[in-house]
Amino acid sequence: MRRRVVVTGVGLVSPLGVGTEPTWQALREGRSGVGPITAFDATAFACRIAAEVKGFEPERWVERKEIKKMGRFIHFAIAASDIALSSAELEVTADNAERVGVFIGSGVGGFEVIEREFEVLLGHGPKRLSPFFIPATVVNLAAGQVSIRVGAKGPNSATATACTTGAHAIGDSYRIIQHGDADAMVCGGAEAPVCRLGIGGFAAMRALSTRNDEPERASRPWDKNRDGFVVGEGAGVLILEELESALRRGAPIVAEIVGYGMSGDAYHITAPSEDGDGARRVMQNALRDAGLEPAAIDYVNAHGTSTEVGDRIETQALKKCFGEHAYKLAVSSTKSMSGHLLGGAGGFEAGVTVLAIRDQIAPPTINYEVPDPECDLDWVPNQARAMRIECALSNSFGFGGTNGCLIFRRYTG
Numbered sequence: 001m002r003r004r005v006v007v008t009g010v011g012l013v014s015p016l017g018v019g020t021e022p023t024w025q026a027l028r029e030g031r032s033g034v035g036p037i038t039a040f041d042a043t044a045f046a047c048r049i050a051a052e053v054k055g056f057e058p059e060r061w062v063e064r065k066e067i068k069k070m071g072r073f074i075h076f077a078i079a080a081s082d083i084a085l086s087s088a089e090l091e092v093t094a095d096n097a098e099r100v101g102v103f104i105g106s107g108v109g110g111f112e113v114i115e116r117e118f119e120v121l122l123g124h125g126p127k128r129l130s131p132f133f134i135p136a137t138v139v140n141l142a143a144g145q146v147s148i149r150v151g152a153k154g155p156n157s158a159t160a161t162a163c164t165t166g167a168h169a170i171g172d173s174y175r176i177i178q179h180g181d182a183d184a185m186v187c188g189g190a191e192a193p194v195c196r197l198g199i200g201g202f203a204a205m206r207a208l209s210t211r212n213d214e215p216e217r218a219s220r221p222w223d224k225n226r227d228g229f230v231v232g233e234g235a236g237v238l239i240l241e242e243l244e245s246a247l248r249r250g251a252p253i254v255a256e257i258v259g260y261g262m263s264g265d266a267y268h269i270t271a272p273s274e275d276g277d278g279a280r281r282v283m284q285n286a287l288r289d290a291g292l293e294p295a296a297i298d299y300v301n302a303h304g305t306s307t308e309v310g311d312r313i314e315t316q317a318l319k320k321c322f323g324e325h326a327y328k329l330a331v332s333s334t335k336s337m338s339g340h341l342l343g344g345a346g347g348f349e350a351g352v353t354v355l356a357i358r359d360q361i362a363p364p365t366i367n368y369e370v371p372d373p374e375c376d377l378d379w380v381p382n383q384a385r386a387m388r389i390e391c392a393l394s395n396s397f398g399f400g401g402t403n404g405c406l407i408f409r410r411y412t413g
Contacts, residue, residue, distance in 0.1 A: 002178045006411055008251040009088025009239030010351040011080035011188075012163065014338050015232050017052035020083055024355050027363040028384045029378070032216035032337050034230050038356045039112075039194045045330035047208040049215040050194045051232035051339025069132040070145065071110025072192035076235035076344070077142035078149065081186050085150065088239040088251060090184060092150045099183040099245075101154030102147040102171045104190060104237065105165040107343025107398075110137030112195040142190050154182040162398030163303075166236055166346025167406055171260035171377060173240050174406075183245040188347025190235035199231060205270065207307065219340075220367035221304035222311050222375040229305040232339025236347030255354045257410045258391075259290025265401025272310060276317030278403050279303075285323040286405035292391060294322045297407070299362050299392040301353045304333025305340055314377045314395070330362040330387060332380040337366055346396040350406050353394040357410050361386055 012019065015033025016026035026033070033051045042048040058067050058075040061082055067075070081104070085091075085142050092100050113136045120128050135141050140158035147156045154177050160170045166189025171187035202208050209228040211218035219230040230355075246253060263285060265278035272278060287294060303314055319326045341348050356362055361384050366379040389410065396404045 002138060003180065004243035004256065005174050005177045005240050006243050006256045007238050007245050007254045007354050007408065008241050008246050009084040009090065010254060010354055011082065011084030011087065011237040012348060012351050013053060013056065013076045013080045014234040014348060015053055016338055018053065018056050020087060026312040027185050027337055027352060028361060029333055030337065030364050030366045030382060030384065032366060033337055034215045034218055036215060037194065037199065040196055042199065045199055045203060047199055047203045047210055049218055049230060050199065051230055052169060053234050054192055067204065069136060071113045071136045073106050073110060073190045074142050074145050075235065076192060077190035077237065078146055080188065080190065080235035080237040081146045084186065084237040086237050090239055090245040090251065097151050097153040099154055100152040101156060101176060101182040101185045102143045102152050103155065103157050103169045103185055103187040104146060105159035105169045106139045106142055106190050107160060107162050107165050108191065108193055108198070109139040111193050111198050113137045115195050115197045146186060152186065160343065161402045162400060163342050163345055164396040164402045165343035165397035166344065166348065167350060167394065167396035167404030170238055170347060170350050171404055171406055174257050174260050177240055177242050184239060184241045186237060186239060187369050188235065188237035189344040190191070191344035192233045192343045193231055193342055194233050202231060209306065217367050219306045219336045221306045221336050221365055222372055222379050223368050223371040224370040226308060226311065228308045229307055230339040232341045233318060234341050235344050235354055236349065236351045237345065238351060246359045253411045255357045255408045257406065258409045259286040259292065259407030261285030261289060261405040263403045267401050270399050272313045272397060274313065276320060278394070278401055279314055279317030279397060280320045282403035282405045283395065286407050292407065292409045295325045295393045297393050298389045300329055300331040301349050301354055301392065301394045302331050302333050304335055304365070305394045305398045306335060312374050318377060326377055329378060330380050330385060331377050332363055332365045334346045334363050350394050353392045354408055357389050357392055357408055360389055362389065
């Protein structure tokens with residue numbers, strides 16, 4: 001018999017706020033976190049907007065002398081983990097350390113550190129490279145640093161599956177607990193891609209919105225006038241715990257995680273398969289894992305990137321998976337407000353999905369102004385909605401055709 005797993009903590013660091021509750025309040029109010037890029041001079045770039053984390057002070061979580069030894073994505077991961085652990089009221093001690101693990105991934109890791117150190121190499125030669133260059137950039141150091149700092153000695157891992165990273169980290173942690181290899185996992189994703197290489201690279205693919213004069217209106221999933229996604233940064237971390245362990249310590253249970261699905265498109269390096277087959281299968285796999293019928297799902301936090309092709313194909317996949325029930329679903333893309341956190345998106349959006357269940361509120365899809373006839377579901381347009389949410393699903397799809405889907409349920413005992 002598989003062990004039941006619950007969510008006891010949520011930690012969010014996002015363009016909408018540093019902290020879970022400030023972020024959630026901004027989402028409920030339909031505020032955008034997108035603005036002109038401030039991290040560097042973007043004058044020469046086709047895309048000059050991003051969803052940056054504002055007012056983040058790494059010294060609140062990291063010793064000042066250690067800050068430059070870590071990439072910004074690690075700072076975000078440490079902060080989000082601390083917030084999540086605090087909300088879960090979970091302390092790692094000598095008694096439980098070997099049963100608490102960390103599984104935090106990133107899509108690209110320390111992009112801005114790579115950019116900076118390459119300039120040092122070109123300008124001053126290899127002897128001037130920082131000895132912390134590699135540990136500041138590699139993906140698994142977010143999990144490594146969190147593990148070291150809190151003393152978690154259980155399973156320690158990371159995944160780098162592009163925009164599905166955070167969802168895979170949470171889903172794999174769910175299975176680690178189910179199979180008895182840990183009693184609690186600190187899991188999710190973190191990303192800090194707002195640098196010249198990051199913005200320039202995605203712009204070269206013509207994937208980004210160039211609505212530079214109206215940044216707050218740039219991310220508009222399913223709107224007919226969408227023109228690409230907006231790069232975001234931040235982290236989303238959940239605390240997952242085995243149910244009996246959580247009950248024994250009187251943990252605040254926010255929701256239960258009941259399903260996890262994975263699939264591969266086997267189609268293209270960046271584009272989803274035209275028929276939405278991979279997205280359909282990953283949702284069906286998650287429903288099968290949860291033992292739920294499609295009609296059990298009330299709310300979907302969609303991948304919804306605001307790209308012409310991606311939004312249309314996800315709409316098709318939802319219809320194929322849910323049939324007529326697709327038209328009864330509340331479906332929203334919080335990327336309309338947060339931008340696309342890439343490897344951090346799955347963790348962030350899983351956290352948002354859990355909060356939607358907690359407060360029985362579906363966050364909106366903002367900037368939905370001109371309906372696209374090919375995207376004709378209920379996108380919770382422009383205003384949050386109080387509604388019954390017993391079960392909710394969170395989608396993540398990544399480059400290379402890697403897909404992840406998580407299902408959460410309201411915990412009632």
